[in-house]
Amino acid sequence: MKRLRSLFLAPAWLVIALGFWIPMGIVAAYSVLTRGMYGGVELPITAESLARFADPLYLGILAKSFVLAGIATVLCAVLGFPLALFVARASSRKNLWLSLVILPFWTSFLIRTYAWVFLLRDTGLFNTMLIATGAISEPMPLLYNDGAVITGLVYGYLPFFVLPVYATLERQDPLLRDAAADLGASPWATLLRVTLPLAAPGIRAGALLVFVPSLGAYITSDLLGGSKTVLIGNLVQNQFTAGRDWPFGAAAGMVLMSVVAVLLVLLLRRDPESLL
Amino acid sequence: MKRRVFLSGLAGVAGCGGSRTLRLNVCNWSDYVAEETIPNFEKEFGVEVRYGTFESSAELFAKVMSGNSGWDVVFPPAEDLQGLRALNLLAPVRHELLRNLDRLEPGFRRPPWDPELRWGIPYMHGSTGIAFQKHLAIRRWADLWRDPLQGRITLLDDPVEVLGACLKKLGFSINSADPVELRAAQAEALELKKRIRAFLNAEVRDQLVAGDVQAAQAWAITAQQAIAETDRVAFAHPEEGFPLFCDNAVILRESRRQALAHRFIDYLLRPDVAAAIVVATGTATANGAARGLLPAEVRDNPVLYPPEEIRRKGEWFEPQPPASRKLRDRLWTEIKAA
Numbered sequence: 001m002k003r004l005r006s007l008f009l010a011p012a013w014l015v016i017a018l019g020f021w022i023p024m025g026i027v028a029a030y031s032v033l034t035r036g037m038y039g040g041v042e043l044p045i046t047a048e049s050l051a052r053f054a055d056p057l058y059l060g061i062l063a064k065s066f067v068l069a070g071i072a073t074v075l076c077a078v079l080g081f082p083l084a085l086f087v088a089r090a091s092s093r094k095n096l097w098l099s100l101v102i103l104p105f106w107t108s109f110l111i112r113t114y115a116w117v118f119l120l121r122d123t124g125l126f127n128t129m130l131i132a133t134g135a136i137s138e139p140m141p142l143l144y145n146d147g148a149v150i151t152g153l154v155y156g157y158l159p160f161f162v163l164p165v166y167a168t169l170e171r172q173d174p175l176l177r178d179a180a181a182d183l184g185a186s187p188w189a190t191l192l193r194v195t196l197p198l199a200a201p202g203i204r205a206g207a208l209l210v211f212v213p214s215l216g217a218y219i220t221s222d223l224l225g226g227s228k229t230v231l232i233g234n235l236v237q238n239q240f241t242a243g244r245d246w247p248f249g250a251a252a253g254m255v256l257m258s259v260v261a262v263l264l265v266l267l268l269r270r271d272p273e274s275l276l
Numbered sequence: 277m278k279r280r281v282f283l284s285g286l287a288g289v290a291g292c293g294g295s296r297t298l299r300l301n302v303c304n305w306s307d308y309v310a311e312e313t314i315p316n317f318e319k320e321f322g323v324e325v326r327y328g329t330f331e332s333s334a335e336l337f338a339k340v341m342s343g344n345s346g347w348d349v350v351f352p353p354a355e356d357l358q359g360l361r362a363l364n365l366l367a368p369v370r371h372e373l374l375r376n377l378d379r380l381e382p383g384f385r386r387p388p389w390d391p392e393l394r395w396g397i398p399y400m401h402g403s404t405g406i407a408f409q410k411h412l413a414i415r416r417w418a419d420l421w422r423d424p425l426q427g428r429i430t431l432l433d434d435p436v437e438v439l440g441a442c443l444k445k446l447g448f449s450i451n452s453a454d455p456v457e458l459r460a461a462q463a464e465a466l467e468l469k470k471r472i473r474a475f476l477n478a479e480v481r482d483q484l485v486a487g488d489v490q491a492a493q494a495w496a497i498t499a500q501q502a503i504a505e506t507d508r509v510a511f512a513h514p515e516e517g518f519p520l521f522c523d524n525a526v527i528l529r530e531s532r533r534q535a536l537a538h539r540f541i542d543y544l545l546r547p548d549v550a551a552a553i554v555v556a557t558g559t560a561t562a563n564g565a566a567r568g569l570l571p572a573e574v575r576d577n578p579v580l581y582p583p584e585e586i587r588r589k590g591e592w593f594e595p596q597p598p599a600s601r602k603l604r605d606r607l608w609t610e611i612k613a614a
Contacts, residue, residue, distance in 0.1 A: 037598050038359040039334075040341055057606075061613055122488040139488075141427065144474040226474020227433045230612040241334035242435055243605040 024257075030250035039244040049251035058235070062255070065232040068146065068221075069214035072153035073161075076210045077203065079154065080161035084202075085195070087162070088169035098166070101159050113152050113223050120148055120224070144226030152220040157213060161206035168202030169195070204267060212260055232256050299324040300536050303339065303347045305523065306331060308400065310556035317543050323536060340365055340528060348531035349540055354389040354522045355593040357396055366395045367527045373538035376545035381564030387522065388592060396524030397541055398562035403520050403582065403590055404437055405513045407484055407499035408491035417445040417514045420491060421464075426471050428490040430483075433475035435608035436593060437519065438465055441493055444516045450591050453600035462607040466614055475612075484509050497559050500579045504558065511579045513586045520590040522562065 031049055033041035052058065087097040104112055119125045122139035130136045142148060172195065180190040196203075218233030227234070232252060239249025302314075306329040314325050330336045333353050339345050343365060352360060360366050371377055374397070384398040408414045412425075420429055420441075431438050440450035442461035452458060473489065477498075483489040484502040494502075499511035525544060527537045543549055550566030553559070560580040561567060567575050575581070582590075596604065 035598075038341070038363055039337060057610060057613060061609075064613075121483065121486075123486040141473075222433075226430075226472075226476065227612070228469070228472070228474060230609060234612070235609065238605075238609070240338065241332060242608075244334070244337075244601065245605065 027250045027253050027257075030246055031254045032251075033247050035245045035247050039240075039246060041246050046247075049245075049247040050254070052248060053251060053255050058252070061230050061235055062232055062259075064229065065215055068149060068153070068231065069211050069217075072150050072157065072214045073207050073211040075150065075154045076158050076161040077207060080158055080206065081165060081196075081199075081203070083158075084162045084165035084169055088166050088172075101162050101166075104159065109156060110219055110223075113156060113220055116148070116152055116155065116224055117143060120151075143224065144228060146225065146229065148224040149221050149229065152224040153210075153214045153217060156217075156220065157210040160209040160213070164205040164209065165199055165202040168199045172198055208264070208267065211263075215260065216256060297322065297324050298533065298536055299326060300349070300533055300540055301326045301328070301347045301531075302540065303328040303330055303336065303350045305329065305351060307557050308351065308523075308553075308559065310553045313544075313549060313553055316549075317540060320543075321536070321539060325540075343530055345528070345530065347528055348533050348537045349525060349527055351399055351523045351525055352396070353593065354387065354396075354398075354524060355595050357389055357524065357526070358595045360526070361395055365529055367529045367531060367534060367537075368394050369397060369527065369541075370534075370538060373535065374542045374545060376542050376547075376565075379545050379547055379550070379563050379565035381562055381567065384522070384562040384564075389522075389594075390524075396526040397545065399523050399525045399544065400559045401520065401522040401562050402496045402560050402580070403513060403518055404432070404440070404493065404495055405499070405511055405518050406491055407480075407494040407502055407509055407511050409484075409487065410508055410510045412491060414491055414512050415515055416512075417441050417516050420493070421445075421468060421471070425490055427473055428488075429472050430474050430476045430480050430489050430492040431468065431472055432493050432495075433477050435604055436596075437493065438475075438611070439604060439607065440519050440593075441514075442468070444514065444518065444591075447516065450517075450519050451594040451596070453597055455603060458600070458603060458607060462611060465607075465611050469611060469614060496579050500558055500577065503579065513582050513589065515589070517589045517591055520587075520592050522592070 030041050032045050032047060034044060034046055034048075036042045053062075083101070087094060087101065090097055117124075120143040121127070122143075124143070126142060127136075127139040131139065176194055176198070177190050180194045181187075185193065216233045216236075218231060218237050221227070221229050221231045221234055230238075232255075236249050236252045236256070239245045239252065243249070300323055302325055304327070308329075309327075314327050317323075318325055328347070330339065333356055336350055336352055337356060337359070340347060340350060340360070341363065343363075357366070371393070377393075377397070380398060384401070385393065387393075387398060390396055406414050406417070406420065412419075414420075419425075431441075436450070439458065439461050442464040443450050443452050443457060445464060446457070446460055448454075448457045448461070452461070476483070476489075476492070478495070480489060480492045480494060481498050481502045484492055484494075484499075485505045487508070494511070496511060496513075499509070502509045503511065525541045527534060527541070531537050544553075545563060547563065547565035547569055550561050550563040551569040554561045554566060554570060554574070558580075567581070578586075
């Protein structure tokens with residue numbers, strides 16, 4: 001029995017080892033090596049790259065990434081919860097609404113993000129329409145600022161919030177709501193004191209699924225932020241390309257990963273089932 | 277472009293199925309050959325070509341650094357040749373195998389980065405300047421710091437270009453490794469950052485054409501593409517001086533098809549082949565004989581081929597020593613994070 005179990009688990013372990021643990025080990029090893037003159041890594045082993053991260057410049061970049069990812073997560077929650085509720089409670093066409101939520105995944109993230117450039121720029125859809133209706137006379141600066149980056153993050157990761165929340169809402173017993181109503185709760189009170197607390201595991205999982213990729217995002221800030229802000233993802237990318245400092249890039253990646261890991265541990269300790 | 281890469285990828289897969297045709301692996305910048313360049317070579321020499329593309333010199337460098345990248349011919353910029361050589365990644369070019377070598381423009385037969393053309397053959401070249409809406413009459417880098425442009429200009433998303441322009445504005449070399457000069461250039465860049473809309477590379481073209489962007493630090497090739505679409509856009513080679521670059525065809529030392537690789541480079545040097553590439557891509561060729569075959573308005577296009585008195589103000593990018601690279605990266609991150 002036990003042998004059979006490990007036999008069936010072996011492929012998954014192999015994939016995780018090859019695709020996750022080994023590459024992560026390489027990143028960890030790179031982060032304590034010395035930069036090669038033309039990129040790459042050399043001996044000796046040093047903590048210099050990791051120590052460099054204590055610099056206010058880089059801590060500031062990390063903080064900014066946290067703030068933007070945090071705002072994006074909150075917005076995803078505000079927009080995503082009603083949407084998930086709507087889909088879960090829809091009496092007909094539930095599958096249609098659900099596929100519409102997933103539909104954007106059929107196109108590459110890069111292309112979807114780039115499409116926002118055409119919506120937000122001076123001669124883009126929004127500004128053209130607003131000018132045509134006389135609401136404004138000069139185009140508004142919609143593109144190339146933090147607002148555009150947050151818009152792109154929320155747009156890109158909203159389905160990651162909606163789906164787990166939908167899953168918990170879908171499983172909720174409608175009788176609970178009836179019971180709340182029978183006991184005199186208004187619909188609003190039922191929502192806040194019954195539906196929402198019961199959906200908490202889904203909300204936590206959704207928030208994590210939005211927050212973590214937002215934290216490492218770099219395409220969004222490049223395309224919609226006009227590269228004017230460096231997020232931690234951009235910093236990592238730049239170290240491996242123009243900066244040719246692989247150890248520092250790896251160190252920045254390790255710092256980001258550790259922060260995310262700590263968050264996960266805290267969350268799991270509080271509620272071991274929150275990621276189910 | 278993408279479609280052809282995909283199709284040639286399929287050909288590569290098919291090639292694994294026991295076919296014994298020779299296969300040459302070429303990695304080039306995107307949009308750097310004509311549609312028929314590669315198929316014609318395959319037909320004429322009875323070989324297969326796996327054609328890949330890269331988007332930045334750093335990407336190429338990272339790709340070939342291992343020494344077993346699987347590529348035979350790649351196209352690095354001149355300032356990377358020294359580093360590639362130092363890592364022992366390049367095979368020397370054998371001139372006796374290149375019958376069309378004398379087609380190169382005289383200015384590229386003894387380039388400063390490789391005077392005897394031992395390591396690479398100049399392919400395309402270009403410069404960086406300012407593309408702008410014609411009514412602005414921009415002539416100098418310093419014009420970018422002018423008030424009316426507030427929020428309507430863009431810079432390239434590239435540290436050597438942005439620091440290079442700021443260094444030039446101050447009268448220094450684009451290749452300066454002097455911390456004092458670099459700090460001064462960074463101060464200029466920080467000032468300029470408050471006025472820019474975004475850091476954009478080739479994608480600025482559409483926004484220049486649409487009129488969203490009033491002035492952009494841009495590569496001559498990008499500017500020329502915008503100018504071809506609208507006569508409202510013009511390009512200036514800034515009077516303070518400007519960067520020049522040249523991409524070179526090199527053969528990697530790891531290549532086991534050295535003879536075929538030379539044949540490919542020789543093929544690219546043929547005037548008719550090089551001219552067809554220029555017509556299709558709107559780039560500037562280092563091939564003088566090919567230029568002679570082009571229609572006059574392309575051949576003497578002042579954006580792509582500035583006249584000698586302007587060209588003299590250009591400066592070639594050079595490799596940076598490690599200390600300066602580190603400082604420049606730090607300054608760049610500070611600029612970006614500001």
